[in-house]
Amino acid sequence: MNDMEARIRASFDRQSMMRTLGATLTAVAPGQVTISAPILPGALQQHGAGHAGLTFSIGDSAAGYAALSLMPETAEVMTVEMKINLMSPALGESLIAEGRVIRPGRRILVVAADVWAVTGASRKHVAMLQGTMIPV
Template sequence: MKNHDEYLYIGRQLLDAQPFSKLVGAKLTTFNEGEAVLEIPIKENLLQQNGFVHGGVLSYAADNALTFTGGSVLGPHVLTSEYKINYLRPAIGESLIATGLVVYAGKRQAVCRCDVEVIENGEKKLCATAQGTIVTFDPSLKM
């Protein structure tokens, strides 16, 4: 069993290997067995025409938090099989925090949930919630 620092080190390496994650400025702040937390600073280029964080950014945050969470119990070779997201309120603020937790884990799949909160004036507000299934894959197979 890995300790918190080992999980976080590995997780940050995996996140750093994702060019899109770099583009949005995502940081992995927590990564333990069964839990992952991503933070994204809100910048102007992540907003839509009304000044809210674009739904695609909220969706990215949820999807990546779900997949990291599933990978924390299944191993590094995982993909999102499916997920559903509910947008609850427009996201306006300084940063997003996506917190993923494992609901159930088997040998080849994990069901995870994620809450996406926005920090606005120092206060957390829930803006989206998601649930997804994360599955393992054989990295030697060409998809």
Template sequence: METQELFKVGQQALKAQSFSRLLGTVLIEFKPGVAVLEIPVSEDVLQQNGFVHGGVLSYAADNTLTFVAGSVLGPNVLTAEYKINYLRPAVGEKIIARGTVVSSGKRQAVCRCDISIRKGEKETVCAIAQGTIMASASEKSNE
């Protein structure tokens, strides 16, 4: 699939996710082996100490991992597993999640996601994740 067409497919997939719409997630880059999502930080995504809630960072990792895997496996993918390491509290205006494919075959891809927080012009990595994403026969399948 051509990169421009892939980007449009990615935008449609993101638009179809109600939670992504709720958070205001934007697809910045989407090409084979690379996906970048951005999420604006608002008061609604902060925990009691003023840091971005870990669940929002986890969402960013999971969604970016599936997007980047989908760029090489096709659009019907599911998360088999992922692990996230929180490195430091996220304080800033925007979350940037950058995903890359580490290794892929026909049915699964192992991917990495680096999650940064931007405050002004400074960007700091606040979490990293790795996951295995598998191709699914159908989005509606219960198998």
């Protein structure tokens, strides 16, 4: 594990929200991060699908950590704004959020994430996020 990955994993481990959701950091590369989370009984909406809050939380974190992976060691990032398109109900066993940096900049970073619902070996694209991160 390199220094960048160790820094991202240590930061992720400090996020109590990700622990509450049962989320795990499954892949880290420069400009790309993947987070997975089970669709737990406590994270369902009234129709039995994974709640949009779960989808947004892991998508935002995946995109944010993708941005952080390109920042200097002493930097942190925060979300300035994030848009989500919910394209399909999050039905399945778990969700996978694949975050990436669209445009790295000195003052802002444009990021995106795709969220997939997983059942067995099949995946369904359920959401797209796009937003802006700022170094702090």
